[in-house]
Amino acid sequence: MKAFVVEKLEDKKFTSSIKEIDIPEIGEDEVLIKASYSSLNYKDALSSVGNPGVTKVFPHVTGIDVSGIIEKSNSKDFIRGNKVLVTGYDLGMNTNGGHQEYVKVPAKWVIKIPDNLTEEEIMTYGTAGLTAALSINELEENGIKSGKILVTGATGGVGSIAVSILSKLNYEVVAITGKKDKEEFLKTLGANKVILRDEFDIKNRKPLLSEEFDGVIDTVGGDFLAHSLKLIKHSGVATCCGLTSSFELNTNVFPFILRGIRLIGIDSVEIALEKKEKIWNKIANEYKITNIDKLVTKIDLSDIKQAYENILSSKSIGRYLVKI
Template identity: 50%
Template structure:
């Protein structure tokens, strides 16, 4: 019987959780059509929430987090996959209430599994991971309506995983990218990954209580929500497009209808968890063809399962920039 290592979070008190690396057996895995030997995963904000037992992500413990994984098929009950296939598994319920990617093996439904597209490999696909896929989905929806000639595109939360990759992809596609940050020491980092302009948080939010602001952006990719999203919408050009995918600032949206009825601004929500499979495959193929950021090595750092705890604590303190790659 094959034994392997997994990162496990356990409830040890009413509101207290501990994590450890444990030895597990294949028989411990949940039922699934495809058994995958995991090569890489990545650390996302949702993984940190799950690992520390924060409400709203995982209901039952003990639990292995990790909302994404890349690896090689060991066995499959589905004709779509065979032993030796390299695959990507992201989103759906992986790592939330189903055994996740912080494990040397996972077993999942075939519908969750994506064939590795040309141009990507096990490592680069997880340098992207769920954060990169979310960024690519946001770009996918935005560029359908906004071209590089239409004007600047704003990215909020640009030092985070989703924001960093969104900036890089947009820059690669020829867009002039404006970013917002409250971290003065990250200006050079943001310009290095493709930002044409960096606005301070204070300057961006100045006057944000007004019902409309001067139009500045042809499009927006928002990753933080709250007043940042509201301010961005108010400053979007007529017929501009705004995508939103996060709520780190707030899940409330303090906004009036003027941007929508006076400027025709479109707001598009990005749900990476349940994004349709066919479109998901298409987005991954775009990444493999020409959307893959040139600077993934620069915005990624690699840790083992043993190094996860430090990064989980750091992500809550806002001390993680770019992507954290987990090597299994």
């Protein structure tokens, strides 16, 4: 079968290409998925250049997402022909991922695709969509069911889907981006206002600023998250899921003890399967967006290498959908 394979040439030197590899054999409580679609995520791009925090096992097939049809099953929970998806866990990290024609995984990682989503649609969301939906779900479950929401890194996969879902749910959405030429794009997704990254005063060292936002969905971390916390209204909520700006957070306790705000971390990798199923069902229903095609670039295996370069150089917009 065909697969997008990353190989280690020597220390800190890697190469990637499409190769013919063997179709894997499944063991007890495993399934073999005939892949239909996958996607690209920042973590995939890091894996493709040998980032040791993501992948240590080489040769390696990237792809932390996959949707498809069960080809073989050694599990009582799945039969041949079931339409399924896998996101998270070790898929695409040190276990060969979704950028291959057949994918072997433990059955406990697998979810049946909700009836009103296709294999293509669900991979249009992928891990980025799951992360965005988890973030919005946390806002709702913590009492932020309306109001003004700030989204950082808004042209990225998580950010762009978050903007779209929030708009559908009738929040007032303020989007931050470093790409001036994408202001109109964000407004077509539903942003009410766009702030350019250089205009967001992250160098301001005041411990608190005027209350402006009911909630924040942060996808970049670092000083952008730290500055956002100072702008949240009393009893507001911030979620964080990314670190493209920085993994460090230099902040103070005033927003937490004087305004009672909450900062909630979002993990889409190791959460319980039951919670993943709940959020995918929300994506299939109340969170389902009609403008998803506006933020998707469709590619195949041969386009992955260039797409990774775009992601790592911050040139990518929205989502990459990979047809296998």
